[in-house]
Amino acid sequence: MSLLEINDLSVRYRIQEGPDVRAVEDVNFTVDPGETFGLVGESGCGKTTLGKSLLALLDNNGYVESGEVWYDGVLPRWEDDDGEPKLEVVESDQYPVREDGMMDLTELDVEDMRQVRWRDIALIPQGSMNALNPVYKVGDQIVEAIRIHEPNTSEEEAEGRARDLLERVGIERVRADDYAHQLSGGMKQRAVIALAMACDPAMVIADEPTTALDVIIQDRVLDAIKDMQEEFDAAMLIISHDISVMSETCDRLGVMYGGRLMETGTAEEIFLNPSNPYTLGLQNSFPTVQEEQERLLSIPGTPPDLSQPADECRFAPRCPFATGQCFDDHPPLYSVAEGEAGRLWEADPDESHKTACYRVDEIEELRNQATEEHVWQQETEIH
């Protein structure tokens, strides 16, 4: 069973003038226990909004418009002595708990959500090097997190655990007495990872965990994340724009564009057999160190205005392969396996490789054409 199941999630932002901004629309994906799932996309694609909405951390003007976020676990007071959800909670409609014991996070109120954060799902926020409080010792911040979420822990025990955690991410135990400014950037990032792991969460959401770091430090921080994840057996949801980091760290990926999930699959499926024109375009525009590239190809145009998106595939205005149907409606997720066999079939929910493209039945042809520069130049006019 999945640990997290996101069903048709839509998130919007109220703005002063005009209709609400549709930052995330009808997104579906699941994360299994212990798995690393990556959400990749460019700025403004809705990936950070999605991550925040899972933990009800949206800004004041943001709200979940529709959809559910099912999490495999319930609040402590809804558990029986074995840690299973109580029968009455499962059976009554009063509680947002399904028959299989999964709980809808979007239905929880502020107080209940606090119980879930950190204990069940921890967050490594964007720019988390600056997430440490400058006037508290690093160790004390971990102690505080442990004692708030596990009130039965004694001061000494929490202190010991904090130092253990720091040591495991490669920071000496004495550094627990340091303040944030005494640590280097990479160490701060490691300390935030230790902080996230403080209550042994089943899942960690990491938003751009290595973005401001230099490559060598980034390499080590990624190592630290991987080690901690294995040790704590936690699932990860990594949000990043960095395609190469994602390809190395994630088991499965979702590619987002304009608030929509465009393609999802295992890292190998996405990178070796990209099956959405947007993914194909991204690959063309990404410079790599490994090989000599004659010419990078950019995707013409700019991302859509999400306050008044048209009823079309979100990528259609920039897509060189868009045809009539693409301008009528945003496509559902189709099966890539069927598409490769020349058929256009909507994907089963548990199918691995899915793409939101009406032309997936011609995918081989699209992949060939996508490597040609002239294909992407057709619409180079700039809006």
Add this chain to the structure above:
Amino acid sequence: MATGNGDPLIEVRNVSKYFDQTVGVTDRILGRDPQPVRAVENVSLTIDEGDIIGIAGESGCGKTTLGNMLVKLYPPTEGEIIFDGQRLADMSRADEREFRKRVQMIFQDPFESLNPRMTVLDSVAEPLKINDMGETYSQRRERVVEVLNDVGLSPAEQFLDQYPGELSGGERQRVAIARALVVDPDFIVADEPVSMLDVSIRASVLNLMQDLQDEYDLTYLFVSHDLALIRYMTDETGIMYLGDVVEYGDTTQIVENPQHPYTQALFDAVPVVDPKHERHRANVAGEIPSPRNPPSGCKFHPRCPEVIPPDAWRGDQDAYRRLVMFRSGLQDREIGPGSLEGLDVDLDSETAVTMLLERELALDIPQEHRMEDESPESGVNLDRLEMPPDVMDTLRSAAGDALQENYEAALDRFEGVPRSICSREHPGYRTAAGRQAACHLYEGQPEDSLTTAISRADD
């Protein structure tokens, strides 16, 4: 791509830049000497007309400082920069006006480098006014339209009256490029020109800069931390570490076969897009030291996987590397009772000394480079190290001193232990596999200065 075929346009000769040389009141009372940040130290290089040169390195390596000195944002502390035969330091006002026209800069953040209250027309026309180019408003407007079309903002008329706030990131950066190009410069320093842009937009801006090079006869200096971008854009690259250019040469050669151990580590650390590819991880320990007090000799030696043992060394190279790291840890006072915190052990005991050595002689490097059964938490098995017995005794005594926080005494213990050339001498440039590397590994090769080496390579 055009390669250095022209005459030297810019010569950088032994240039250094130190920041923050003043002393505060407290320091003066206490009689402390200033400890400046050595942002750039003794860098020499020649940029020929038509070259595209890259400067790469991690944050704090001095790459931006070097770029800023080339456009005369501030003068070097030592050394000289010569632009088209003229020393930057000796320029008259008139010369400097001419220089400011011929040399332009493109900044990292197009959201901050454009005045939000100026229209595109005003922004791009401003350099023309300052440089007294274009007599009338309509002449200037005509020139602006021409340049906007060149940078792909067409039809230009549509953009003239827009404010930066109305433009996308890619469009803003194009305006910033237009602003640099409008005076028809010879040399452009681009400091991380696309790092604020999304991937799908990035490629078009990079391609534009390449196309404009031919059209405007430009010479570029690209400053970036992004090695993939450096590979895509540049002909020749300098890799910087703590203010030094440690390797310089043909970009493709450097990327495919780096010679300096730091360059190797840097490229090993770059993630790979192919999910099937298992890359080697960077074999480098620790973090970048402070540029206020850089290590002696080769600045990279305390972290270097290939630090050279002295001739008199009787152990293996791995043991020597650990010794160097331990010593540098003592110097920085990072090794001490704190290292054993949380362990129930008497700090005066021999057990404590052993435990300290086990932990501090262990290398904090990726698993593939570690010894079997070695880990940063549990440390390294001392019996496995090929450390000469007398040196091990020295290490034990020093560890004992460190546990008492007696660092002077601990460091004195190493008097008799032979020291590596890497920690004694700053390496000069040697030719290695067709390029310049500042590393003692290539000691057998003839010594070179970057300038002469490059001009020779061009002949």
